[in-house]
Amino acid sequence: MTFTFLILAVIILGSALAAALRPNLIHCALLLVVSWLGVAGFYLWAGAEFVAFAQVLVYVGALSMVVLFAVLLTRQSRAELRVDAPETRRAVWAVIAGVAVSGVIGTAVFATKWDSAPVTAPEITVRGIGLELMGAHAAALLLLGVLLTAALLGAVVLAAPDRPEKEEKS
Amino acid sequence: MIFSATHLWMIPALPLLAAAIGSLTPRGGRKLAAGAAIAAMIGAFVLSCGALVTALAHPAVHGYANFAWFTLGNEVVRVGWLLDPLTAFMAVMVTFVGALIFIFSLGYMKEDRNFTRFFCFLSLFAAAMLGLLVANSLLLLFVCWELVGLASYLLIGFWFHKPAAAAAAKKAFLTTRIGDLGLLLGLLWLYHVRGTLLCYDGGAGVLEQGSLTALAGTTVAGGFALSTAIGLLIFCGAIGKSGQFPLHVWLPDAMEGPTPVSALIHAATMVAAGVFLVARVYPLMLADQALANVPVHALTVVAGIGAITALLGAAIAVAQNDIKRVLAFSTVSQLGYMMLALGVGSWVAAIFHLLMHAFFKALLFLGAGSVIHAAHHEQDVRRLGGLGRRMKATFATFAVGTMALAGVPFLFSGFWSKEAVLHAAHAWPVSSLPLLVGLAAVVLTAFYMTRLITGIFLGAPRTDAAGEAHENSAVMTGPLLILAACAIGLGFLGTPAWPWLQSNLGGVVVPSESIWEAPGLMLLSIGLVVVGLGTGWAVYGRRRNVNASSVDPLAQAAPGLFAVLAARLGFDEFYVATFGRANTWVAALADGFDRHVWGGLVSLLARFGEFSGLLNREADEDILNRGFDRASAAVRGAGQTYSRAQAGEAHGYLRTVALAFVVFALVLLLGGVR
Amino acid sequence: MSPLQGCLLLSAALFSVGLVIALARSNAILVLLGIELMLNAANLNFIAFWRFHGGTAPATGVIFVLFAIAVAAAEAAVGLALVIALYRHQKNLRLQEATRLRG
Numbered sequence: 001m002t003f004t005f006l007i008l009a010v011i012i013l014g015s016a017l018a019a020a021l022r023p024n025l026i027h028c029a030l031l032l033v034v035s036w037l038g039v040a041g042f043y044l045w046a047g048a049e050f051v052a053f054a055q056v057l058v059y060v061g062a063l064s065m066v067v068l069f070a071v072l073l074t075r076q077s078r079a080e081l082r083v084d085a086p087e088t089r090r091a092v093w094a095v096i097a098g099v100a101v102s103g104v105i106g107t108a109v110f111a112t113k114w115d116s117a118p119v120t121a122p123e124i125t126v127r128g129i130g131l132e133l134m135g136a137h138a139a140a141l142l143l144l145g146v147l148l149t150a151a152l153l154g155a156v157v158l159a160a161p162d163r164p165e166k167e168e169k170s
Numbered sequence: 171m172i173f174s175a176t177h178l179w180m181i182p183a184l185p186l187l188a189a190a191i192g193s194l195t196p197r198g199g200r201k202l203a204a205g206a207a208i209a210a211m212i213g214a215f216v217l218s219c220g221a222l223v224t225a226l227a228h229p230a231v232h233g234y235a236n237f238a239w240f241t242l243g244n245e246v247v248r249v250g251w252l253l254d255p256l257t258a259f260m261a262v263m264v265t266f267v268g269a270l271i272f273i274f275s276l277g278y279m280k281e282d283r284n285f286t287r288f289f290c291f292l293s294l295f296a297a298a299m300l301g302l303l304v305a306n307s308l309l310l311l312f313v314c315w316e317l318v319g320l321a322s323y324l325l326i327g328f329w330f331h332k333p334a335a336a337a338a339a340k341k342a343f344l345t346t347r348i349g350d351l352g353l354l355l356g357l358l359w360l361y362h363v364r365g366t367l368l369c370y371d372g373g374a375g376v377l378e379q380g381s382l383t384a385l386a387g388t389t390v391a392g393g394f395a396l397s398t399a400i401g402l403l404i405f406c407g408a409i410g411k412s413g414q415f416p417l418h419v420w421l422p423d424a425m426e427g428p429t430p431v432s433a434l435i436h437a438a439t440m441v442a443a444g445v446f447l448v449a450r451v452y453p454l455m456l457a458d459q460a461l462a463n464v465p466v467h468a469l470t471v472v473a474g475i476g477a478i479t480a481l482l483g484a485a486i487a488v489a490q491n492d493i494k495r496v497l498a499f500s501t502v503s504q505l506g507y508m509m510l511a512l513g514v515g516s517w518v519a520a521i522f523h524l525l526m527h528a529f530f531k532a533l534l535f536l537g538a539g540s541v542i543h544a545a546h547h548e549q550d551v552r553r554l555g556g557l558g559r560r561m562k563a564t565f566a567t568f569a570v571g572t573m574a575l576a577g578v579p580f581l582f583s584g585f586w587s588k589e590a591v592l593h594a595a596h597a598w599p600v601s602s603l604p605l606l607v608g609l610a611a612v613v614l615t616a617f618y619m620t621r622l623i624t625g626i627f628l629g630a631p632r633t634d635a636a637g638e639a640h641e642n643s644a645v646m647t648g649p650l651l652i653l654a655a656c657a658i659g660l661g662f663l664g665t666p667a668w669p670w671l672q673s674n675l676g677g678v679v680v681p682s683e684s685i686w687e688a689p690g691l692m693l694l695s696i697g698l699v700v701v702g703l704g705t706g707w708a709v710y711g712r713r714r715n716v717n718a719s720s721v722d723p724l725a726q727a728a729p730g731l732f733a734v735l736a737a738r739l740g741f742d743e744f745y746v747a748t749f750g751r752a753n754t755w756v757a758a759l760a761d762g763f764d765r766h767v768w769g770g771l772v773s774l775l776a777r778f779g780e781f782s783g784l785l786n787r788e789a790d791e792d793i794l795n796r797g798f799d800r801a802s803a804a805v806r807g808a809g810q811t812y813s814r815a816q817a818g819e820a821h822g823y824l825r826t827v828a829l830a831f832v833v834f835a836l837v838l839l840l841g842g843v844r
Numbered sequence: 845m846s847p848l849q850g851c852l853l854l855s856a857a858l859f860s861v862g863l864v865i866a867l868a869r870s871n872a873i874l875v876l877l878g879i880e881l882m883l884n885a886a887n888l889n890f891i892a893f894w895r896f897h898g899g900t901a902p903a904t905g906v907i908f909v910l911f912a913i914a915v916a917a918a919e920a921a922v923g924l925a926l927v928i929a930l931y932r933h934q935k936n937l938r939l940q941e942a943t944r945l946r947g
Binding site: 090093094097098100101103104105107108111125126127 | 242243244821825828829831832835836839
């Protein structure tokens, strides 16, 4: 439990909470990017540098761009960036569900008996990860490739506009 | 003063901080953004002076401070800071000129609504440039190099709502990128061979003796020494950034940016980065000089490119009508001079000329900016005229800059640095061509500068905008006066009689000699300057009764040549016709391949699938369908029952999932399952 | 409180915030981002166990997170394509109005 960890937790949770409350869609998206960066910082703190880089690349780099694109593609005017405030009833239910879930998990965490012995940090190199991926997990890696391809095609199909009849004639 | 290489990071860090402040300042916070930028620049200037004092204490020593940046597998990537007189002199120049240009921008950009953004970009640019100067690792240098490119893209395209500015920014970015590809390849190759990109590292750096011997001793394809190949690849980056032939086309277009940007980036600092890069890796470029049986020495190529560029730029500048374009081509030409000096073996002369040029060219650009600002953004020489009477301070300082650039003898800095370059070219044993080219460019330079200054300041106003122009505020003329003082005074730091700058820059004491010992070359070049100025005055100075649409006297005398020069020798058209068209062809070829070859294969497979589907359907309809019909009727009935629970609202589903999880978890916890 | 417990609590809190975002906001993009936050919380757990709980295979947690990130990327791509399709369909992104599948 170090000072760094506390700061990271404050960044992660603070920006996520702020994102939950801001009315402006762009602000929300950017705040969530900050939160993802905080998670990447957590990975660095925990010693998983490679995962941290992957997190930065995928979330902070790629996903945030896709999200911003989606925001820009789906707005008609500046006013629409200001999305509706949550309805009260749904918001209350959401908070109840959230508190209940974190309460249950928190109880479980404290109720479980953990090995109290401190564990030395596992040594893992990029080379080690590469060997693992290409050795023991090669099949999973291939499947992942197939999955990503399918997701890409699916996304193209979903987002492609229905071609109007007129275009085919011309 | 204790200022070692360890503290060098503070110099680029200050403007970077200012850029961060500027980027977070809302549009209204003009004073904060500009104040932070200028304060950071002045702070960096003070630090640079400290660095200069330290460096001058031991001019022959390369002080460095290396540290590990990150670890990748077993490779430790190390970068560092480097403090030698080259770094220190350049840093002082960049911060000093930069600070003055920042102050000038206060006045020039006063009416722009994106004022804070402008200062943010300027600071970012300064940070990148200073980072490039202090880097001890070619990797770090490359990173900053690309940041400089980015900042210049942002600044050239600052008025991106003008299509011409947006196109110019794109062109500058892409053209320099071609050169950067060469630089990147060179660095990768170097890293592959040597395993490090640190310049100086206690004997293990790439610019130190052990590395150089190994590089020069290896031969690659074509009989080149390895050091030649890598050196030329690195030089590609310098060609792009410093606007050398054949990649000079972006520099004049870059004049679409605000004038302070032109002064900062395209006169004083950024384009100097290429020259600086070659000077930095000079030991590498020099490594193949001792070899006799190689096809070409790296420096010979540098000298050739520099000579072509010097002549080309000066010739095209004669026929341009836009003030900033004339100055831009003169920058191209002067950068050619510097490359020429590097190529003929005198990097000290090149850097001397670079430093002097930075001051007087910044002065000229700011003077042009002052004129443009006063004349309501009119930059066509033909539509100005007669401004000398109303803008005395600008006229006087512009005249000083002109004389420095033209090389008017003795009093002006440009004369001494140009003499140094010409003497170096004279002493080159390989060929006398660079000397002749340099002398020809002297005449042309004096000629086109006379044409420019008479066109702007003398005669009668040719349009209303020129007639109504009046002098700008002190915030704009102040920097002009300071720069003019520098353009006069700084030259005396490097006269042959007292070669202080040369001695300290190279770390080798240059013996002082009397100016009059071998005056032949100097007299010749003075004579050529007089010829250039005199011809210019004879052609343009005594014209009367001209108006905005009257034809240029040169165009009357030689219409064909003038038109070709005015069209900038057709380089842009040539590139469009060759590289642009080739690109289109390749794209069309790939498109056709995709469409016909792969498309045909895919549709063949589809036909096959369609055929087998037809067979299956016949079998299905008769045999299987009846059973399925009955089963699906039952499923439909069940579905109708369940569908009442489907409210169709995604939030509801998710909420149900979450609450169900809570219930199950509670059951488990209370049930005592651990 | 041990470091492991701290990490798990952080993860639980992050998960809940994601859940609240997904449940309370009506904009489809934000719902999707809330789900991404929940995924991140799960990944955080993996790393926490990998780092503080020990195990036989030293790389499993990291590998699992890498796969999870890749899957999350695929999920986000499809999800945002769905968002765009939704927008084209009903000219806004209010999820509570997307009730065509009501039984």
